[in-house]
Amino acid sequence: MFHPELNGVPVVVLSNNDGCVIARSEESKALGIKMGTPLYQVREVLEQNHVAVFSSNYTLYGSMSGRVMSLLASYTPVLDIYSIDEAFLDLSGMGDSDTLKTYGEEIAARVGRATGIPISIGIAPTKTLAKVGSKFAKKYPGYKCCCIIDTDERRQKALALFDVGDVWGIGRRIAEKLAYHGIHTAADFANKSERWVRSHFNVTTVRTWKELNGVSCVSIDELPRKKSICTSRSFADQGVTDRNVLEEAVANFASRSAKKLREQKSYCRSITAFAYTSCFRTDVPGHVIYGSLTLPVATCDSGELIRAALHVLRESYADGDFAYKKAGVILWDIVTHEGVQQDLFDPVDRKKQAALIEAIDQINKKNGHDTVRVAVQGANIRFGLKREYISHRYTTDIDDVLVAKS
């Protein structure tokens, strides 16, 4: 959207630290660049073909995603945001086939006009079939960005043209096993008996089979709370050897995780901290730190969680100089406010703590993330995160907003 000159040009986006290729335009796919390939392995191909290369810019993508989602929200009473670029809309009771088709086209056109992001829509009785529809809508311009699969006839037709490995819930392993049994299209699979599917696979695959046959098994759920929250990063180049730097990183991961926890209005009782050396290097000794702690009372306080994470880390250090390549923090045992089990002998005044957390969140919301933070988080350094090809934050940083010329 911000680089119209890149239309029709091969483009790739890299993972953190510019490590792997994680997104490719059609033109890049045509060059044979595979998903997840390390950058250094395809550098030559990229240069020879003048591929436009970008570091990932999650701030920008999150902001654009938010714009699209807020538009979608105005078209349904229940919006289920599945990922940064996908959402399910509950359209039940909103009209017949023709009405829905027109409605879908209108949504796609409006989102395209308002955000510049092209979207495709699939409308069907189940989520799995809707996803099949959206792929057709994306592939064939004749659908005007919206493909509806509502009758048996349309369903059979669509599934016969659809590769079973591309069905939502059918990954590489299951596709291989299906191919062994001579099943290649989604129709081949859907037309097997439930008993056959159950005897060769597990209940998850049976659900997918039912969904393909028009029986809804995956509900449209608004605001599902996460059951675990993880913040982790790989460190650039050789990794981190200094324990102080590692601790600063882990403190920041704990703080970020705590923030995510508070955003979904939850509390957690268990925390895991981990750090490990590169799993690709066999020439130097490696080391893995992975430890967990259960707190007496569930919390969402950054300070408490940072303290717990560092405690775990410090208990697991080993002798020797290791270059840690990746570290992270995971929060588990997540409960809502009503689910927090109090402790009669709790030394923390939870009311006071809640007020302090609220005050700090307000200050940081107004003045920027981590304006007020725990000292051990350090002076906001980025742990040498490598982003050589970063794009601008066109929609979230006033200095990066595009200038219109007359």
Next chain:
DNA sequence: TCTGGGGTCCTAGGACCC
């Protein structure tokens, strides 16, 4: 030399109970 980050669900097997 360089190799992402975030989730969910299911199952088998082990440890335990009577």
Next chain:
DNA sequence: TCTGGGGTCCTAGGACCC
């Protein structure tokens, strides 16, 4: 030589998703 029957809970690992 031959060794029961019925449960629960937890964890690791594997499959899947974006």
